[in-house]
Amino acid sequence: MASPGSSFVDFIPPQVRARLKDLRLTSRRAVGLQGIGLHHSRSRGAGLEFAQYRAYEPGDELRQVDWKLYARSDRFFVREAERESPLAVWLLVDATASMAQEDAARPGWSRLSAAKGLAACVAELALRQGDRFGLAVLHGDGVRVLAPGGGLRQRDRFLLELQRVQAGGSWPSPERLRPLWERIGAGDLVVLLSDAFDEGALEVVTRLAAARREVAAIQILTAEERDFPFRGGHLFRDPETGEELRGDGVAMREEFLRRFEVARRELDARLDASGIRHARYFLDQALDLPLRRLFGSRDAAEYA
Numbered sequence: 019m020a021s022p023g024s025s026f027v028d029f030i031p032p033q034v035r036a037r038l039k040d041l042r043l044t045s046r047r048a049v050g051l052q053g054i055g056l057h058h059s060r061s062r063g064a065g066l067e068f069a070q071y072r073a074y075e076p077g078d079e080l081r082q083v084d085w086k087l088y089a090r091s092d093r094f095f096v097r098e099a100e101r102e103s104p105l106a107v108w109l110l111v112d113a114t115a116s117m118a119q120e121d122a123a124r125p126g127w128s129r130l131s132a133a134k135g136l137a138a139c140v141a142e143l144a145l146r147q148g149d150r151f152g153l154a155v156l157h158g159d160g161v162r163v164l165a166p167g168g169g170l171r172q173r174d175r176f177l178l179e180l181q182r183v184q185a186g187g188s189w190p191s192p193e194r195l196r197p198l199w200e201r202i203g204a205g206d207l208v209v210l211l212s213d214a215f216d217e218g219a220l221e222v223v224t225r226l227a228a229a230r231r232e233v234a235a236i237q238i239l240t241a242e243e244r245d246f247p248f249r250g251g252h253l254f255r256d257p258e259t260g261e262e263l264r265g266d267g268v269a270m271r272e273e274f275l276r277r278f279e280v281a282r283r284e285l286d287a288r289l290d291a292s293g294i295r296h297a298r299y300f301l302d303q304a305l306d307l308p309l310r311r312l313f314g315s316r317d318a319a320e321y322a
Contacts, residue, residue: 026173029138029180034305041306041313045207045232047107059154061110072096080206105149106166108139108202110221112212113157115257119213121240121301126154128301130185133211135305136236139177140209143313145169145207153179154201156219160194165199187233189218198222202231210235214285227292234295234312237285241302243278244270 026267027035029272046105073095082096137153144151145168152166153176164179202208208226210218214237242248248267255262282298289296297308 023308026138026177026277027144028177029135030142033136034135034139034312035142038139038143038308038309041143041309043105043107043147043149043207044313045142045205046312072256086227100208104168105147106203106206107140107144107151108154108206109140109151109168109200109207110208110212110222111137111180112189112210112216113155113185114189114216115158115185115186116213116215116259117238118239121242123241126300128185129213129240130183130299132238132299132305134180134183136211136238136299136309137180137209138177141173141308143309147171152177155179155183156190156195156222157185158190160190161197163197165201167208183231192218195222198226202226203274204230205232205234208234211302212236213239220285220288223294224288224292227294233292235280235289235297236308236312237298239298241300243257244300246278246296248275 030038047205052130073093076261084095087093087095102302111130111133111167113130117133118124118128120128127203141151147167148169150166151172153162153164155162162179167175210219210233212235214235223233223235246267247272250267252265252267254265287297295312297311299305299308
């Protein structure tokens with residue numbers, strides 16, 4: 019169990035955590051920016067009123083460098099400023115039964131494990147920036163909500179909730195989703211972490227986007243779904259419906275991959291049409307790769 023003094027390192031590999039310093043959570047709330055852009059926050063960042071200098075870090079924008087100070091000191095410093103209002107970040111974690119799926123090559127690392135790790139990454143970024151972060155876990159029993167907050171106490175509450183999450187059941191019925199509509203406010207940033215196999219998950223994010231919430235989605239998939247490496251006879255079972263399918267892996271591979279690619283393209287088109295920025299994560303990839311694609315300033319392919 020998470021306890022006071024716990025840190026995100028329990029969920030984030032050290033090498034991934036070291037790379038998070040290059041990332042900044044951003045939203046469309048900044049006037050005049052297209053797509054994901056800088057938001058206004060009371061934390062220090064690229065705001066309007068000067069607050070302090072700090073040493074340049076990889077990923078900082080060059081326009082923030084104080085070149086006159088560089089000329090005097092021969093060192094790079096960036097100007098930080100007080101930003102106007104904190105961002106509230108919601109992590110929506112799909113905890114339905116299908117999220118328990120793992121790859122045979124990496125036992126113990128499931129879709130849900132990845133969702134927890136990604137949620138911890140986003141929460142750490144929010145904590146560093148002085149933004150608020152909260153959690154909504156969706157499973158067969160409904161929605162469990164941790165309202166957005168900031169600071170180390172919120173971090174401990176967040177980690178405790180993540181530790182408790184287990185995969186089970188199917189997507190909640192519409193009447194159980196009321197806490198989402200009541201709690202997620204205008205201007206909040208919502209990040210869905212899901213395999214996106216449930217129609218209900220897509221309905222949630224498209225409804226939030228239609229209500230002018232800032233929405234991003236990360237689809238979490240197994241490497242086996244991408245590669246379909248199965249040979250010989252196999253029994254495939256849907257963990258939520260119990261439906262079973264027997265077949266020869268080699269004979270099924272071409273048709274499965276074709277249909278899987280069609281489904282991915284259809285999902286991408288649907289998210290694009292709703293103005294939802296999205297990325298895809300496979301269980302054999304670096305955990306920060308989808309976050310870099312959504313929020314990073316470097317070439318994400320470098321970390322594939």
